[in-house]
Amino acid sequence: MASPLEQFQIKPIVHLSLAGYDVSFTNSALWMTIAAATLSLVLLSSARGASLVPGRLQSLGEIMYEFIAGMVRENVGDEGKKYFPFFFTLFCFVLGGNLFGLIPGAFTFTSHIVVTFSLALAIFLTITVIGFARHGTHFFSLFFPSGAPLATAPILIPIEVISYMARPISLSVRLFANMTVGHIIMKIFAGFVISLGAYFLVPGVVPFAVLVGLSALEFFVAALQAYIFTILSCIYLNDAIHLH
């Protein structure tokens, strides 16, 4: 039987190279494309001919719009408005990656650390640039909470700097680990269904029932992790804009 890790294997579909790097179109790229294209189509048809009284599809689009708009407004404030399209895209992209990954046989690109870390690092760098652009060197005050005694600076500043630098790592590892572990557990229980069910039909039912519950849990985790990834990005942007 295939290893539980086999589902994470990258398989090139079209071999490509660019500037000496292998940039082949892989199964990961395929599912990124499928997720982005499907969600684009759904959201485009949701926005097309948007009317005063929304239909089902338009309601879906509007619910997502208001959900993310509310998240940005509450966590960043009015200055966050111009970053709203980015957060909307981020949420949809991660949610799409997580949910499409749950289709049996699909590839979950959010279970790859390089994908989540690239996203997190891009967000982290952009937010840091925004912080410096807005506050100049005053941005460094983020690393020393105002009101703390000056004597604590030698301890506080390194802690704050390290926790700031750890943000892209914690952000990306959280998503990557959640998706990877969820899929490994599902695969292991699916293996139990086959191996137990091959000998006796009845014991195979038990891991199957567990698998059903795990699948439901994984749908929840998929949505929750997309939400956490997006809201933490909002909170980091808020720090850069408002400096605590």
Added chain:
Amino acid sequence: MPQFDATWFPAQIFWLAITFIAFYVVLSNFVLPKLGAAIEGREKKIEGDLARAGSLKGESDAMIATYEKALAESRAKALAVRAETEAKLAKEAAAKSAELNAALADKIKAAETRIGESRRAALSNVEALAAEIAVEAARKIGGLSVTEADARAAARG
């Protein structure tokens, strides 16, 4: 773990950038402005409708107030007219009854005079009859001759 196989890092980063940016371009240009406009348009419409409903309600309130004022005025007017009419009628009735009373009093007085006269006439007739009877009686019974004037005086006595 395949996740830590660096062979495919560039390919994944490359396609992540392409798909994410394409997705961002589609959403920020063709989806979000329309959804935002739809939501905002609806909010504006609701706000406008509420404002219009508020102003219409104000208008109807003013109209009701005017109507009630007119109603109160006409009621007061009606009451005044009624009171006036009542007073006029009472006055007329009093005048009429006074007139009638006066006429009746006159009639009563006239009747009383007439009754008095009749009584007096009747009494004098009785007197004359009595005197005549007395004269006749005195003559027949007593053989006396009594003048009529004496008899009359005695009868009146």
